[in-house]
Amino acid sequence: MKKIYLLASLITASMIILTGxxxxxxQKKPLEPLxxxxxxxxxxxxxxxxxxxxxxxxxxxxxxxxxxxxxxxxxxxxxxxxxxxxxxxxxxxxxxxxxxxxxxxxxxxxxxxxxxxxxxxxxxxxxxxxxxxxxxxxxxxxxxxxxxxxxxxxxxxxxxxxxxxxxxxxxxxxxxxxxxxxxxxxxxxxxxxxxxxxxxxxxxxxxxxxxxxxxxxxxxxxxxxxxxxxxxxxxxxxxxxxxxxxxxxxxxKKVTDIDSDGDGVPDKYDECPDTPKGAIVDSRGCWVVKGVTFDYKKWDIKERFNSNLNNIVNVLQNSPDMHIRIEGHTDNIGSLKYNIGLSQKRAQAVKNYLVGKGIQESRISTAGYGFKKPIASNDTEEGRSLNRRAEIVPIK
Missing domain, CATH: 3.40.50.410 (von Willebrand factor, type A domain)
Known part of the structure; x- marks a missing residue:
């Protein structure tokens, strides 16, 4: 009798637990992952x-x-x-x-x-x-x-x-x-x-x-x-x-601290916004062929600048949908017509290097501006050296 009573008590307790x-x-096994x-x-x-x-x-x-x-x-x-x-x-x-x-x-x-x-x-x-x-x-x-x-x-x-x-x-x-x-x-x-x-x-x-x-x-x-x-x-x-x-x-953030494209140059001073991540820029925030300047009347790229050009290769490889324009520039010695042609040759030289590293030619266009866009004074040799340059502009 005690066993029956104990069994009944256990059943009652279980019912209370299950209803309370x-x-x-x-649980059905999920058909798809989370x-x-x-x-x-x-x-x-x-x-x-x-x-x-x-x-x-x-x-x-x-x-x-x-x-x-x-x-x-x-x-x-x-x-x-x-x-x-x-x-x-x-x-x-x-x-x-x-x-x-x-x-x-x-x-x-x-x-x-x-x-x-x-x-x-x-x-x-x-x-x-x-x-x-x-x-x-x-x-x-x-x-x-x-x-x-x-x-x-x-x-x-x-x-x-x-x-x-x-x-x-x-x-x-x-x-x-x-x-x-x-x-x-x-x-x-x-x-x-x-x-x-x-x-x-x-x-x-x-x-x-x-x-x-x-x-x-x-x-x-x-x-x-x-x-x-x-x-x-x-x-x-x-x-x-x-x-x-x-x-x-x-x-x-303070206005002077805001750097929307993360290139290290605050927006207030950035002349080239939306620079791609990893690109090397100058003090203006513009994507440049860092360290690559050209001798007077020359457009060949010196071997010591190859590592800097490889930075551009890496950026383009990491952004396969990006297209760029390479812009060539000169100092102001000589006629504008002559310098336009020279700057185009400098831009083309950079393009040739990138294509040689496996970047599709269709992703790269070139332009030559001669001495129309100086970034330094052409009154000194140092300034003229800085103006003999190539810049990279992303094209959306």
């Missing part, structure tokens, strides 16, 4: 602003409960499990976030029926953030199963942030289904403990209107932050916008 928590569900993602660069070199961290620390809370095994019916990575979509969104965020001196922590909740129902897992506590650390832990995240004690995970975040004295962020990624552990109360505790020093950001990776509203309500309780869906921040531009809002402050 998300049940284990079968979508490729190209992050937008937010490093200072590629922007007209400088980015500095607006927070000292952030804690990621990842829903690893059984309901996250269901297929995601949204747009990004549709058909994959919600858990895989959630991890992918965090990977996109991680790859977009610039390397900077901030701390991060990772907490998961939902770890099976054989463990305590309120169990959460602090995967790692606050430590200096690195892309590789978060990526490795996300790749090794447990299989989603069990219930959804989101409130306990928010409490974990509360405790983890006790050692952080500055501005902080908590990022909760979930489907919003069957959350328990008093998440609203724990969100209120977060606000009472830290005030405006902590903001909550929720990323909805779910299929129900109720789940999305559950996450929005948590944000309202903290009174700082916002809620988005995975689809809303999936693209490179949208994810960059999310990262900037959560993590970064923008400081405009």
């Amino acid at each position: 928590c998300a049940q284990l569900r079968s 979508e490729a993602f190209t992050p937008q660069k937010l490093d200072s070199e590629s922007q007209n602003v400088e980015y500095v961290p607006k927070i000292e620390s952030f804690v990621i809370i990842l829903d690893a409960s059984a309901s996250m095994r269901d297929e995601y019916t949204g747009t990004v990575n549709k058909g994959h499990s919600k858990f895989d979509v959630a991890k992918d969104i965090l990977m996109r965020m991680n790859n977009t976030l610039p390397e900077m001196d901030i701390n991060s922590a990772l907490v998961t909740f939902g770890h099976g029926f054989l463990k305590h129902l309120n169990n959460t897992n602090v995967v790692y506590g606050l430590t200096k953030h690195s892309r590789s650390l978060l990526e490795n832990e996300l790749n090794g995240a447990v299989i989603p199963q069990g219930c959804s004690p989101a409130g306990n995970a928010i409490k974990d975040a509360n405790n983890l942030l006790l050692t952080s004295g500055g501005q902080n962020a908590v990022i909760l990624v979930s489907d919003g289904e069957l959350l328990y552990g008093s998440p609203l109360e724990k969100a209120q505790n977060l606000r009472e403990m830290y005030g405006d020093r902590v903001c909550l950001y929720t990323i909805f990776v779910g299929n129900t209107v109720e789940g999305a509203e559950e996450l929005r309500e948590l944000v309202r309780e903290v009174n700082c932050g916002f809620s988005v869906t995975a689809d809303e921040i999936a693209s490179g531009n949208d994810m960059a916008d999310f990262v900037k809002k959560v993590f970064l402050n923008e400081i405009p």
